[in-house]
Amino acid sequence: MSVSTAAIDPSVCAPLPVLGQDVTVPLVTGGEVTYAALDYAASAPALQRVWDDVAAYAPYYGSVHRGAGYLSQLSTDLFENSRRTVAEFLGCRAEDQVVFTRSTTDSLSLLAAAIPANCQVFVYETEHHASLLPWRDAQVTYLNAPRTPGQAVESLERALADRDPYGPALVCVTGASNVTGELWPVKELAAAAHAHGARIVLDAAQLAPHHPVDIAELDVDWVAFSGHKLYAPFGSGVLAGRADWLQAAEPYLAGGGASRKVARRADGGVDVDWHTTAARHEAGSPNVIGVYSIASACKALTEAGFDSLVAREQELVGRVREGLAEVPEVQVLSLFGDDAPRVGVISFVVRGWNSSHFAAALSAEYGIGVRDGLFCAHPLVRTLLGSDPQDPGECGAPEAEPGERSLNAIRVSFGAGTPDEHIERFLRAVTELVREGAQWKYRTEDGRCVPDRGTAAQI
Numbered sequence: 001m002s003v004s005t006a007a008i009d010p011s012v013c014a015p016l017p018v019l020g021q022d023v024t025v026p027l028v029t030g031g032e033v034t035y036a037a038l039d040y041a042a043s044a045p046a047l048q049r050v051w052d053d054v055a056a057y058a059p060y061y062g063s064v065h066r067g068a069g070y071l072s073q074l075s076t077d078l079f080e081n082s083r084r085t086v087a088e089f090l091g092c093r094a095e096d097q098v099v100f101t102r103s104t105t106d107s108l109s110l111l112a113a114a115i116p117a118n119c120q121v122f123v124y125e126t127e128h129h130a131s132l133l134p135w136r137d138a139q140v141t142y143l144n145a146p147r148t149p150g151q152a153v154e155s156l157e158r159a160l161a162d163r164d165p166y167g168p169a170l171v172c173v174t175g176a177s178n179v180t181g182e183l184w185p186v187k188e189l190a191a192a193a194h195a196h197g198a199r200i201v202l203d204a205a206q207l208a209p210h211h212p213v214d215i216a217e218l219d220v221d222w223v224a225f226s227g228h229k230l231y232a233p234f235g236s237g238v239l240a241g242r243a244d245w246l247q248a249a250e251p252y253l254a255g256g257g258a259s260r261k262v263a264r265r266a267d268g269g270v271d272v273d274w275h276t277t278a279a280r281h282e283a284g285s286p287n288v289i290g291v292y293s294i295a296s297a298c299k300a301l302t303e304a305g306f307d308s309l310v311a312r313e314q315e316l317v318g319r320v321r322e323g324l325a326e327v328p329e330v331q332v333l334s335l336f337g338d339d340a341p342r343v344g345v346i347s348f349v350v351r352g353w354n355s356s357h358f359a360a361a362l363s364a365e366y367g368i369g370v371r372d373g374l375f376c377a378h379p380l381v382r383t384l385l386g387s388d389p390q391d392p393g394e395c396g397a398p399e400a401e402p403g404e405r406s407l408n409a410i411r412v413s414f415g416a417g418t419p420d421e422h423i424e425r426f427l428r429a430v431t432e433l434v435r436e437g438a439q440w441k442y443r444t445e446d447g448r449c450v451p452d453r454g455t456a457a458q459i
Contacts, residue, residue, distance in 0.1 A: 013304075013305070013308035013309060013311065013312040015312075015416065015417050015418055015419050016047055016048075016049075016231075016300070016304055016309075016416045016417050017047065017048035017049070017417070018044075018045040018046060018047055018048060018231065018416075018417030019045050019046045019047075019048060019051055020035065020037060020045050021034075021045070021417065021419070022034065023035045024367075025367045027364065027365060027366070027367060028364040028365060028440050028451045028453075029364075029365055029439050029440065032367075033366070033367035034367065035367050035369065036366075036367055036368040036369065036421075036422035036425055036426065037369050037417075037418075037422070038368055038369055038370050038412045038413060038414055038418070038422060038426055039369050039370055039371050039411075039412075039413060040209070040229070040344065040345075040413040040414050040415045040418070041178050041181075041206060041229070041345045041371065041375075041411060041413035042229075042371055042413070043228045043229065043233075044209060044228070044229055044230065044231045044415055044417070045231065045417055046231055046232065046233045046293075047231040047232070047296075047297055047300050047416075047417070049296060049297075049299075049300040050231060050232050050233075050293050050296045050297050050300065053292065053293075053296040054234075054289055054292060054293055054296070057078065057289070057292060058289070060074050060075065061075060061288065061289065062074065062075040063075065063285065064076050064079045064285070064286055064288055065079075065257060065279075066256075066257075075288055078288070078292055079286065079288050079291055079292070081295070082291045082292050082294065082295035083098045083100070083278070083291075085295040085298050085299060086098050086238055086240065086294060086295055086298055087240065088298075089213075089298035089299075089301075089302065090213055090214070090215050090223055090238075090240050091213070091214035091215050091216045091217060092215050092216070092240055092241075093215065093216050095242075095243060096215065096240055096241050096242065096243065097240065097241070097242075097243040097246060097277070097278045098238060098239075098240045098278060099238070099239045099240070099246065099278045099281050099282060100236055100237070100238060100278070100282055100286060100287070100290075100291050101224075101236070101237040101238065101239055101281075102235055102236065102237055102287070103130075103226045103227075103228070103235065103236075103237040104128075104130050104203060104204075104205040104224045104225055104226040104229075104237055105130040105134075105226075105237075106237055107224035107225075107237050107238060107239035108130055108131055108134050108172070108201070108203065108224050108239075109134045110239055110252045110281055111134075111170075111201055111222060111224070111239060111245075111246075112134035112135050112136075112137070112138070113249065113250075113252055114245050114246050114248075114249035114252070114281075115135075115138060115168065115170055115245060115249075116168045116245065116248070118139070118167050118168065119138050119139070119167065119168040119169065119170055120138070120139045120140075120141065120163050120164065120167060120168070120169040120170070120198075121135040121138045121139065121140045121141070121169070121170050121171075121172065122140075122141045122143060122156060122159055122160065122169065122170070122171045122172070122198070123135065123140065123141075123142060123143065123171070123172045123173075124142070124143045124144075124145065124146070124152070124173060124174075125142050125143065125144060125145055125379040125380065125383070126145045126146075126174070126177065126179075126335065126377070126379070126380040126383075127172065127173070127174055127203065127377065127380075128174065128178050128203065128205070128375075128376055128377050129376045129377065129378070130203065130205070130376070131172050131173075131174060131203045132377075132379070135172070138170075141159055141163075143155050143156065143159060145335060145379075145380060145383045146335065147335060147336065148336055148337075149184065149185040149188070149336060149340075150185075152184065152185060152189065153185055153188045153189060153192055156171065156189055156192050156193070157192045157195075157196070160192065160193065160196035160198055161196065163196070163198075165196075165197060168199075169193075169196070169197065169198035169199070170198060170199050170200070170201060171189065171193045171198055171199070171200040171201070172200070172201050172203065173186065173189055173200065173201075173202065173203065174202075174203045174205075174206065174207070175202050175203065175204045175206065175207030175208075175211075175213065176204075176206040176207040176210065176211070176342070176343045176345065177206065177335070177342075177345070177377075177380070178205065178206045178345060178375055178376070178377060179333065179345070179347050179375050179377050179380050179381055179384070179409075179411070180333055180334050180335055180336075180340075180342065180345065180346070180347060180384070181206070181317075181342035181343045181344060181345030181346055181413070182334065182335055182336050182340045182341070182342045183207075183211070183340070183341045183342060183343070186202055186218050186220065187217075187218050187219065190218055190219045190220050191219065194219070199221040199222075199242070200220050200221055200222075201220065201221060201222040201223070201224060201241070202218065202220045202222065202223045202224070203224055203225075204223050204224060204225040205224070205225050205226050205229050206229065206343060206345060207225075207343070208223075208225040208229070208230055209229050209230045209231065209301075209415055209416070210310070210313060210343035210344060210415060211306075211310060211343060212306045212310075213225075215240065215241060220241070221241050221242045222239060222240065222241030222242060223238070223239075223240050223241060224237065224238065224239050224240075225237065225238055226238075227290060227293055227294040227297065230294060230297045230298075230301075231297045231300070231301075231415075231416065231417070232290070232293035232294045232296065232297040233290075233293060234287060234289050234290035234293050235287060235290050236287050236290030236291050236293065236294055238294065243276075246278075246280065246281060247276045247280065251274055251280050251281055251283060252281040252283070253281070253283040253284060254283060255283035255284050256283060256284065257275075257279055257282055257283045257284060257285075257286075258274055258275060258279060258280050258281065258282065258283035259272050259273065259274055259275070259283075260273045260274060260275050261273040301416070304416070309416050312416075313343065313344050313414070313415060313416070316344060316414055316418060316420075316423055317342060317343070317344055317346070319423055319427075320344075320346055320412065320414075320423060320426070320427065321338075321346065323423075323427035323430070323431075324346070324348060324427070324430065326431070327350075327430060327431055327434050329350050329351040329352060329353075329434050330348050330349075330350055330351075330430065330434070331348060331349050331350075331351070332346060332347070332348045333347045333348060333349070333381075333384040333385070333409060334384075335380075335384070344413055344414040344415050344418070345411065345412075345413045346411070346412050346413070347375070347381075347384075347409045347410065347411040347412075348409065348410055348412075349385065349409050349410065350410070350430075350433075350434060353433075353434075354408075354449065355372045355373075355408040355409055355410045356372045356373075356408060356444075356448065356449035357438075357442055357449045358372070358410055358433065359371070359372035359410050359449070360442055360448070360449040360450060360451065361433055361438040361440070361442070362426070362429055362430075362433070364440060364442075364450075364451045365429070365433075365438065365439055365440060366425060366426075366429040367425075368422070368425060368426055368429055370410055370411060370412045370413075370426075371410070371411040371413070372408050372409065372410050372411070373408045373409075374407075374408060374409070375409070375411055381407075381408070381409055382407070384409070385407060385409065387407050412426060440452070440455070441455045
């Protein structure tokens, strides 16, 4: 998969309006500054369009599928129309199902619960924990981190060639790394999987907010993503794709909505006839507002023109990478190399700095929000840092005092709502911190690096 910016002028695409773009935050050095949200890979700010759509619907909120009243019927129509909107956004095939979940993690755990007995699962060690960990009841083969897209395809083909050719198999792979932002060769991996009789699920949590995802064009069997990374709050996610494994599996949750008919037996037991539609795995009262917010975000991104959004983001990616390259102490982390296409997710370390200390200084002294840690991708970050797999280090928690080397990294991430000024401020801050040092002293408190209130650095 590649990103093309040909014949598109990024300057014609302005940032999309998002909530919080005028929020000010205090600086430890005094005064306030407009907050620069550069942690989109964790949770992107909500699009203003999404918030407005939800606010307009909120007075009409009602129960879904089981109410005879007007508001219930309206909410049911909105819920099912949202399903169709998401299906169109993902380029779903006619026979595909769209199941609403709580998140990407929930979506992949649902699929893990639905895979057939004796299914072999193949997953790269480079995956986010949401993709790496749910397969505990299956026979799992963990593939080493590839160093080129071609190597990723080759290692998968070798592993699949050695498997039992008659049993079910599933490949799980990310579309864009949540650590490096690099795009993976999804279409080629799907072709390799299918050539060996396996299926493939795409973790699109970091891909869908930055790049069009088309199930049919990529020829993947399932796609999973989260609303909160797609500029849609309220805790909803999506699992979309083939229906057969989902229809054959026991419901993910047993309860109302998943059951079509329940009857007592003569022996005192209960017989249940479960739905075969997406409702089979959507028991309980659904998160209608969360689902509607995802559909609204899908419409907003489509109407804004994904090609233009991609082009502008690529211009920002280039600007960040060029700016960081001018600071010799900064090492950008990469699996596939400098020329690999990527989305707006970049991780790096700074020589002579504890990563948590650096991130804390960006926040406290410049009003810039980034992420530090292992990004819920511990094996990948340790591989990129060249550390031993058994070395200490936790997601988001430093293992060293300010100024000491840490086993963590710093991640800056951005997207459709990022103003140019936030990027410029970030690059200026990185340069100043490296060349001049922090203006404040910091200490570790409850596993986080925080400013030592009232104690400025002696510079």
